[in-house]
Amino acid sequence: MAEVLVLVDHVDGEIKKNTYEMLTAARRLGEPSAVVVGTPGTAAKLAEGLAAHGAEKVYVAESDDAVNYLSTPQVDALAALVERVSPPAVLIAAGADGREVAGRLAVRTNSGWLNDLVEIDGQREGTHSIFGGAFTVQSRATTDTAVISWRAGSIEIEEQAGAGTQENIDLPAIDEATSGKVSNRAPIVGGDRPELTEANVVVAGGRGVGSAENFNVVETLADSLHAAVGASRAAVDSGYYPNQFQVGQTGKTVSPQLYIALGISGAIQHRAGMQTSKTIVAVNKDPEAPIFEIADFGVVGDLFSISPQLSEEVAKRSS
């Protein structure tokens, strides 16, 4: 069976869940081979999880330079492997960094790039969800290798034991003239909450939350549901919550099992970032708020009384 390459998405050796989704998707196309690019010692931390999710091979490209240059080490490692094993597909996480790796790899290997896939079948037919979920699009690469960026949270992870045989590969020396040199790295670490784009449940607050202090109401409900916290652009622009938690057209696109919108009116640009959520619950004072048009369950009322009551009810049921 053909080898399918999966670039392992990790932050300094901490795995991101999307990697396991990609290994699950890769099995439809062939035998998954995980590719670890990181500083020395990274693969050792990840090996067990990769094998448990079906990685037959684990290519290990470890070097101190792996974090010192922007996207070049990943592109170099994958391009060498594409040349060597001619995979039908290379799967890469569709985050900001992953998309740059994917785009560059597609250029370098002259391969078709399918960006932001939410589904792929055994015939390499990919599915995108575009314009904030308003359309689904089927596409394919016409080249031997398809470079695929995979949107986190699109499919269920399936565990399956793989051999996980490790093989070290060398990273070529970095050409400084063609690479951006990285310093002062500060990865965002999620803390105790799940990452926004990977969470099964997202609780988001909008302008109606009213202040940065009041956002603890949103956080309390989120924690009772083991959820990620999101914010509308209005809330972010008002300084209530940090930028990286923004959901919408100019923020993140999320598609969780459950999305709870507190004090969010539901402008089209916010909906573009969350309307593919499986179930949507909305709380808003304004009965005419457009968020109710897409909410499976809506409550017209004050989020400051409704949200704590819901947190309590959830706590009762989980205890």
Add this chain to the structure above:
Amino acid sequence: MNIVVLIKQVPDTWSERTLSDADKTLDRASSDAVLDEINERAVEEALKIKESGDAEVTVLTVGPDRATDAIRKALSMGADKAVHVNDEALHGSDAVTTAKVLAKAIGTVGDVDLVLAGNEATDGRSGAMAAMLGEVLGWPSLTHANALTVENGTASVKRETDEGTCDVTSALPAVVSVGEKINEPRYPSFKGIMAAKKKPVSAIGIADLGLDASEVGLAGSLSQVDSFAPRPPKSGGQKVEDEGDGGAKIAEFLVGQKLI
């Protein structure tokens, strides 16, 4: 310093966006078109460099006739001249092909030191054009900049993404993509709008870039769209007034859906 700014006309995100039935490409005729907001920040950044030293700023776009409006906006902000790659054959080009076309078009501007672009357009959202263009040109790409310094032949950016922050530095020439926080773009002045009408816009086709129709557009692309379908509109479900039990009602609903 010779700076090229990539600009793109996109459908207004406030308008209805759709795809064309005939060839499954973005239907650009059916929606209002605007200069993508992030491009204005790229233009602004170029103008700041020009004002603090000596630079010529060329805006470059690939697009149909109506993309002229986006070019005029950038010129009225203060860019010096424009290159408009406008060719029927380009219709339907995928991202890899577009990167190759942009690289060729940059070649027509002379010895370019710096290419500036937005980090992500609101329509295609590939978010990687700067990196791809850098790959084609063999130049470093410094992406998602929320601050940029160019001095002594070196570009340095403060990079910020959802995944974290870092500093990135390289020698020129380089491609830099800017993020939302880098600056507040200026409004064109009346004088700027009048002056823009006289600024040179060089309209070129793919033949001028040494490309053949088979290398670009739907024919030259390495990926193809097979079909598309509008997602069935999500309709609202139940809506209730809070009578002091709103939280409990939500909990009941979630239990019913097996979500808690």
